[in-house]
Amino acid sequence: MKEIYQQLGIDERVFAYGQQFEEKLKERFQQIDQTAEYNQLKVIKAMQMHKVSAECFMGSNGYGYNDLGRDTLEEVYAECFRGEAALVRPQITCGTHALALALLSNLRPGDELLSPVGKPYDTLEEVIGIRPSDGSLAEYGISYRQVDLLADGGFDYENIKKAIHEKTKLVTIQRSKGYQTRPTFSVAQIGELISFIKNIKPDIICMVDNCYGEFVEKKEPLEVGADMMVGSLIKNPGGGLAPIGGYIVGKKECVDHAAYRLTSPGLGKEVGASLGVIQSFYQGLFLAPTVTAAALKSAIFAANIYESLGFPVIPNSWESRHDIIQAVTLKSKEALIAFCKGIQAAAPVDSHVVPEPWAMPGYDDEVIMAAGAFVQGSSIELSADGPLREPFAVYFQGGLTWYHGKLGILMSLQKLYEAGLVNL
Ligand SMILES: *Cc1c(COP(=O)(O)O)cnc(C)c1O
Numbered sequence: 001m002k003e004i005y006q007q008l009g010i011d012e013r014v015f016a017y018g019q020q021f022e023e024k025l026k027e028r029f030q031q032i033d034q035t036a037e038y039n040q041l042k043v044i045k046a047m048q049m050h051k052v053s054a055e056c057f058m059g060s061n062g063y064g065y066n067d068l069g070r071d072t073l074e075e076v077y078a079e080c081f082r083g084e085a086a087l088v089r090p091q092i093t094c095g096t097h098a099l100a101l102a103l104l105s106n107l108r109p110g111d112e113l114l115s116p117v118g119k120p121y122d123t124l125e126e127v128i129g130i131r132p133s134d135g136s137l138a139e140y141g142i143s144y145r146q147v148d149l150l151a152d153g154g155f156d157y158e159n160i161k162k163a164i165h166e167k168t169k170l171v172t173i174q175r176s177k178g179y180q181t182r183p184t185f186s187v188a189q190i191g192e193l194i195s196f197i198k199n200i201k202p203d204i205i206c207m208v209d210n211c212y213g214e215f216v217e218k219k220e221p222l223e224v225g226a227d228m229m230v231g232s233l234i235k236n237p238g239g240g241l242a243p244i245g246g247y248i249v250g251k252k253e254c255v256d257h258a259a260y261r262l263t264s265p266g267l268g269k270e271v272g273a274s275l276g277v278i279q280s281f282y283q284g285l286f287l288a289p290t291v292t293a294a295a296l297k298s299a300i301f302a303a304n305i306y307e308s309l310g311f312p313v314i315p316n317s318w319e320s321r322h323d324i325i326q327a328v329t330l331k332s333k334e335a336l337i338a339f340c341k342g343i344q345a346a347a348p349v350d351s352h353v354v355p356e357p358w359a360m361p362g363y364d365d366e367v368i369m370a371a372g373a374f375v376q377g378s379s380i381e382l383s384a385d386g387p388l389r390e391p392f393a394v395y396f397q398g399g400l401t402w403y404h405g406k407l408g409i410l411m412s413l414q415k416l417y418e419a420g421l422v423n424l
Pocket of ligand 1: 094095096097121123174175176177178209211212232
């Protein structure tokens with residue numbers, strides 16, 4: 001084993017350093033495998049119940065009327081995630097699009113949107129109109145209110161109660177911390193928040209931004225009272241195979257609203273050809289539980305290694321996980337660059353490319369990104385990025401297989417070691 005790692009550029013010393021953590025994490029990895037096993041069976045059961053067959057993979061073109069594969073896949077998603085209906089489409093271009101669709105279709109002028117979990121994901125600021133933007137909810141006369149989390153990351157129930165009034169139509173709950181430092185919520189915590197809100201106003205639509213959360217736990221947000229959950233297919237549920245796409249699952253009425261907005265009033269779910277991508281949606285969903293487990297193991301492995309070397313990590317080495325993102329504070333520009341170079345060098349695609357910090361639209365500081373992915377921008381594949389500013393934190397996620405995740409992290413450590421930035 002040592003030799004093959006050496007052939008890939010990992011020193012004996014770096015390899016040995018990693019091995020001790022793998023030993024230590026055995027029990028934890030077993031628990032992750034158990035969740036994956038449960039979720040794998042959940043997916044298979046849904047596919048069997050809805051009689052997935054070879055005809056489902058044929059795809060359609062043009063209007064896409066009577067697309068058996070598309071319609072059956074939506075039934076499978078609804079079953080698997082415990083919704084009444086689902087919209088799972090290649091015409092939904094990304095996670096932000098899926099979220100915008102869910103919001104713009106379920107809110108009407110005069111309604112108010114509430115985020116009881118603080119600031120939403122960056123790209124949603126323009127969807128909502130927190131930052132003025134063409135076509136935002138604000139332009140349509142939909143107001144927005146936000147209740148920040150308490151200093152300890154908990155829900156501010158008192159102010160949430162005060163923020164709910166007769167116009168509050170929809171509540172958006174972001175499960176993953178995204179690129180913030182607050183904790184990611186467990187499905188159980190999300191359930192408590194939803195019960196509290198529904199107790200005050202039962203007809204509020206509770207939407208969960210489920211990006212990066214799918215299959216991390218045995219339960220998903222619809223099982224604890226959410227009306228809609230929304231995500232991207234180039235994250236967890238696409239299993240690394242879906243080349244594009246987003247989903248909305250939940251109450252039939254909410255999903256129908258979204259379908260009429262995605263295509264057209266009167267047409268809804270009836271149109272939208274699945275073209276040639278539908279088989280990858282099925283196969284990706286089938287693989288998603290084990291792919292998510294691989295990404296989780298990689299994140300935990302990274303947290304353990306870097307925490308032991310004195311770098312602050314969020315989440316830390318032992319806390320429970322509710323999404324696949326790992327932040328590591330590398331404390332210097334040199335370490336951040338070395339880390340990203342390691343992740344890139346371990347990739348199956350573009351390993352010969354060396355990432356460099358660069359100015360990016362929408363960012364004040366230069367950003368460095370490492371990704372050698374089969375699907376462009378896929379963040380269920382091993383990837384890392386970070387802005388070049390204090391405290392030089394890298395956000396690391398993905399790994400289609402645990403062995404690739406492990407190689408990536410060892411390679412990042414190798415680069416830091418070679419540059420004399422860590423002592424092993
Ligand atoms: C990734 C992500 C989004 C947006 O998804 P894109 O596919 O990048 O548009 C929204 N919310 C959260 C929490 C995310 O992680």
